[in-house]
Amino acid sequence: MSVFGLPLLERYVFRRVLTLLLLVLGALVATLWMTQVLRELDVVTAKGQAIWMFILMTILALPALIQVIAPIAFLIAATVTLNGLNADSELPVMAASGASSRVVARPVLVLAVIVFALTTLLHHYVAPGSLSGLRTLINHVRADLIATLVKDGGFRTVDKGLTLHIREKAPDGSFRNIFVSDSRDAEESTQYIAQSGVLLERGGNAFLIMKDGELVRENNAKGEVSVVEFETYGFDLSQFKAADIATAYKPRELTTTQLLNPDADNPYFVQYRSRWDAELHDRLTAPLYTIAFALIALLFCGRARTNRQDRGYAMVMAVVTGFVLRGAGFAVLAAATNNRSLIPLLYAVPLGGILLAWLALRQGYRWRIPARLGLFLDRLAAGAGRALARIPILSRLQRPAT
Numbered sequence: 001m002s003v004f005g006l007p008l009l010e011r012y013v014f015r016r017v018l019t020l021l022l023l024v025l026g027a028l029v030a031t032l033w034m035t036q037v038l039r040e041l042d043v044v045t046a047k048g049q050a051i052w053m054f055i056l057m058t059i060l061a062l063p064a065l066i067q068v069i070a071p072i073a074f075l076i077a078a079t080v081t082l083n084g085l086n087a088d089s090e091l092p093v094m095a096a097s098g099a100s101s102r103v104v105a106r107p108v109l110v111l112a113v114i115v116f117a118l119t120t121l122l123h124h125y126v127a128p129g130s131l132s133g134l135r136t137l138i139n140h141v142r143a144d145l146i147a148t149l150v151k152d153g154g155f156r157t158v159d160k161g162l163t164l165h166i167r168e169k170a171p172d173g174s175f176r177n178i179f180v181s182d183s184r185d186a187e188e189s190t191q192y193i194a195q196s197g198v199l200l201e202r203g204g205n206a207f208l209i210m211k212d213g214e215l216v217r218e219n220n221a222k223g224e225v226s227v228v229e230f231e232t233y234g235f236d237l238s239q240f241k242a243a244d245i246a247t248a249y250k251p252r253e254l255t256t257t258q259l260l261n262p263d264a265d266n267p268y269f270v271q272y273r274s275r276w277d278a279e280l281h282d283r284l285t286a287p288l289y290t291i292a293f294a295l296i297a298l299l300f301c302g303r304a305r306t307n308r309q310d311r312g313y314a315m316v317m318a319v320v321t322g323f324v325l326r327g328a329g330f331a332v333l334a335a336a337t338n339n340r341s342l343i344p345l346l347y348a349v350p351l352g353g354i355l356l357a358w359l360a361l362r363q364g365y366r367w368r369i370p371a372r373l374g375l376f377l378d379r380l381a382a383g384a385g386r387a388l389a390r391i392p393i394l395s396r397l398q399r400p401a402t
Helices: 008-048 050-087 090-096 102-145 145-147 256-258 267-269 273-285 286-301 312-338 339-360 372-387 392-398
Strands: 156-159 162-170 177-185 187-201 207-218 224-236
Touching: 008 050, 008 102, 050 090, 050 102, 050 286, 050 312, 090 102, 102 256, 102 273, 102 286, 177 207, 187 224, 256 273, 267 273, 273 312, 273 339, 286 312, 286 339, 312 339
Parallel strands: none
Antiparallel strands: 156 162, 162 177, 177 187, 187 207, 207 224
């Protein structure tokens, strides 16, 4: 029994495209993951739980990367695979044996539909859910005073009127040279200066335990200043814990169900309705690029070709055409976030690509390198050969041995 109803040859093509798709997708996602997740690495290390926090952030960031990269990875995988089948003379052999063009087209389209379904699921529910979880995690870590304290150097305003400075964090987790300025009370301000200290968490409460220091209290109303030396002093930090922080989620961090039933208090919904609508329609149209890319790959590389029939040119044109189409989609999305009247173009770009590629396939159009471009490339290659021949080292290497 064949997988997905595909006979032997079609399963072979399907397996080759799928294998390359997974390789390309993994490479592209890993590259973009490094640029996206490592931006928050300072937040992770500041919390003091680098390993598990970093792994969690990685998992939460992956779906949003995959949903964008998957169609592009499919375009590359389909184009390179079809070109490889040509280079290995497999497509010419299939054509010579009387095999229909469906032997190549159907497995590519079946895989395109699978990628389309998976990216649709990612766009509507998986990626928004993971992004909202990532936003909540990062906000809580950043808002937690503990994450601020473990960063040595610099003065940090934790709350209005409350500033902290730690000169150095020791390897054992203790602090050196602590300064705390508390002027939240309009009538009285207090400064704490200590030689050392530790952070203590018990039962959901957090305390900064300062040792060997001075407390300077200034009464603003009376103009009096008092100084008290202490051996140990505990400063309560529990009120700055991040448990009660409310997060306003962006449209891309909400599932489609939440976008269709918006929270009236969400500032993005109130102030940026065009972004809200553009995000919703982008989720409906972005997966369509997978179908367009499948047809483009088949249009340029789906038929048997030889080197004299511009096989390399066809592969380059397939990739370039797909990238131009997707770039146009990104440009329209950027414009539609500020102008709701451009939202119909979000549908026009992928559907137009699908329609044009399908019509060209139906008509059996064959893409060939333009004559003038071919002549220019020939002259360029000849000129490069003459230039290399003038280099002494290369010219001696090209001489036959005597």
